[in-house]
Amino acid sequence: MATHAAGDVAVLVSPAAGRGRARAAAATVLATLRAAGLTPEVLPATTRADAERQAGKAVAAGTRAVVTIGGDGAAHAGLQAVAGTLTPLAVVPAGTGNDLALALGWPRDPLAAARAAVEDLLSGAVRTVDAGRTGDRWWATVLCCGFDSAVTDRANRLRWPRGPRRYDVAILAELARLRPRELTLVVDGVAHTLPVTLIAVGNTPWYGGGMRVCPTADPADGRFDVTVVGPVTRRELVRTRPRLTAGTHVEHPAVSVHRAARVELTGEGLNTYADGEPVAPLPVTAECVRGALGVVGTGRA
Numbered sequence: 001m002a003t004h005a006a007g008d009v010a011v012l013v014s015p016a017a018g019r020g021r022a023r024a025a026a027a028t029v030l031a032t033l034r035a036a037g038l039t040p041e042v043l044p045a046t047t048r049a050d051a052e053r054q055a056g057k058a059v060a061a062g063t064r065a066v067v068t069i070g071g072d073g074a075a076h077a078g079l080q081a082v083a084g085t086l087t088p089l090a091v092v093p094a095g096t097g098n099d100l101a102l103a104l105g106w107p108r109d110p111l112a113a114a115r116a117a118v119e120d121l122l123s124g125a126v127r128t129v130d131a132g133r134t135g136d137r138w139w140a141t142v143l144c145c146g147f148d149s150a151v152t153d154r155a156n157r158l159r160w161p162r163g164p165r166r167y168d169v170a171i172l173a174e175l176a177r178l179r180p181r182e183l184t185l186v187v188d189g190v191a192h193t194l195p196v197t198l199i200a201v202g203n204t205p206w207y208g209g210g211m212r213v214c215p216t217a218d219p220a221d222g223r224f225d226v227t228v229v230g231p232v233t234r235r236e237l238v239r240t241r242p243r244l245t246a247g248t249h250v251e252h253p254a255v256s257v258h259r260a261a262r263v264e265l266t267g268e269g270l271n272t273y274a275d276g277e278p279v280a281p282l283p284v285t286a287e288c289v290r291g292a293l294g295v296v297g298t299g300r301a
């Protein structure tokens with residue numbers, strides 16, 4: 001028997017997102033949904049895996065939408081449940097990284113985001129966008145591998161310091177051992193074996209909380225933009241990173257951009273991350289699944 005029959009909109013609240021911002025926004029979002037005549041049900045998930053499972057059950061039971069309140073991690077959990085189905089996703093951005101909301105234009109303000117989602121849901125204005133698929137995981141923003149994934153792996157292994165400072169320490173440690181890695185990249189069947197510093201496979205432009213790594217990625221074109229950063233010195237990497245905000249790093253001679261619907265990455269000892277969450281160690285295949293994700297409340301910001 002379906003366990004989520006109580007609500008017609010499933011709500012995931014990412015407990016840690018934005019240092020409590022998601023929890024704080026939840027009351028406003030729920031009130032907005034109720035005022036529109038909807039019956040929201042907050043799924044009592046305590047881990048991301050739990051959130052994915054419960055949202056999946058809610059979708060199978062016929063929920064009208066999955067609303068995530070949090071950052072890209074929360075949206076990633078909701079995505080696993082809705083991608084490839086007719087049930088749309090609504091994101092109320094309340095995390096430290098809100099790259100999917102930035103790309104698709106969900107309003108930054110929780111009340112405005114909830115209102116926009118309700119408006120589209122009630123009028124049936126569901127927009128479809130592409131989603132990435134790697135193994136059994138869906139992802140929506142950027143899948144990355146190389147320097148960035150090594151930093152995330154290291155930050156996750158560190159017991160000290162806590163919070164964002166872990167990333168500063170991990171970046172310094174990985175910069176100290178920076179070396180290009182030999183990877184094989186297959187884009188739409190054409191293989192390139194090359195030394196790389198990092199590879200970013202973008203369905204949308206931004207990752208890492210506002211870094212425009214794949215500046216022209218378009219989630220409605222059925223293809224990824226693949227940014228390949230070749231060998232660079234420490235000094236160049238540090239100097240080029242600020243250019244990621246504007247996306248002008250692609251003009252650097254060590255950077256090349258490919259476009260493809262299917263990308264294979266092979267190499268040794270590297271993990272991939274997408275939407276800020278771990279996906280799989282290499283080798284991986286990323287497929288751009290056209291129109292796999294329905295969304296409500298976008299295009300407002």
Ligand SMILES: Nc1ncnc2c1ncn2[C@@H]1O[C@H](COP(=O)(O)OP(=O)(O)OP(=O)(O)O)[C@@H](O)[C@H]1O
Pocket residue numbers: 012013014015016017018019045046047048051069070071072073074075077094095096097098276277
């Ligand atoms: N409903 C949920 N229940 C439990 N954990 C969740 C849920 N949704 C997401 N998470 C996990 O909580 C972590 C933080 O969530 P999220 O990415 O939404 O917020 P954030 O503020 O952007 O996070 P971060 O500061 O880690 O970038 C993620 O690793 C995610 O996998």
